[in-house]
Amino acid sequence: MKNKIKELRARHNLTQEELAKKVGVRRETIVFLEKGKYNPSLELAHKTAKALEINIDELFVFDK
Amino acid sequence: MKKDKFRLILMAAITLLVLITAAVYGFASFFKENANMASLFPLGIILLIILFMGFFIIRRYKDVKTGQPLEDERSKRVVTNAAAKSFYVSLYWLLAIGWFEPFFAKIAGQEHLTASQATGGGIAGMALLFFGFWFYYNGKGKLV
Numbered sequence: 271m272k273n274k275i276k277e278l279r280a281r282h283n284l285t286q287e288e289l290a291k292k293v294g295v296r297r298e299t300i301v302f303l304e305k306g307k308y309n310p311s312l313e314l315a316h317k318t319a320k321a322l323e324i325n326i327d328e329l330f331v332f333d334k
Numbered sequence: 335m336k337k338d339k340f341r342l343i344l345m346a347a348i349t350l351l352v353l354i355t356a357a358v359y360g361f362a363s364f365f366k367e368n369a370n371m372a373s374l375f376p377l378g379i380i381l382l383i384i385l386f387m388g389f390f391i392i393r394r395y396k397d398v399k400t401g402q403p404l405e406d407e408r409s410k411r412v413v414t415n416a417a418a419k420s421f422y423v424s425l426y427w428l429l430a431i432g433w434f435e436p437f438f439a440k441i442a443g444q445e446h447l448t449a450s451q452a453t454g455g456g457i458a459g460m461a462l463l464f465f466g467f468w469f470y471y472n473g474k475g476k477l478v
Contacts, residue, residue: 295408310407
């Protein structure tokens, strides 16, 4: 699953740590999310999308 | 946050208790009549476990200090995956202890392993397997 977290985080001038705090996870989780190496729960995906002010389906793109 | 700090202190206290137990065990093993290097082998495993715990606690302490949670959904998944896999593999490890008991006894310089040695070896093996799998899943990223 691809995502635009890194791009949007940069647009919002947020560090990984700041975004992690906003969504209530550890920084490592944001690192893995950005790399596309971790598939988040629906709750975390929703929180991340909300923090980055974007729709969840625009933030995460499912391609198989 | 306060709860996380309390949990970290609890972890540190448990690690300290294990360290004290290891020290007592090492002291007792060293001064036993038929002491050999093999009798100090379990001590090595305990020290490895303490080392891992020390590394884990220091890392988590730094994170908690910067306001990060002690655990989140990913770290919980890492622990769950590591625990499940280590439990599964440890069944084979326990079987191996039973099958190769004469071999392990020979290493320990005895004819047979005592019940406490076999149990201790089993538990230490499970702990090492858990730490190994924890490192693997923590760096892997893709988690079920």
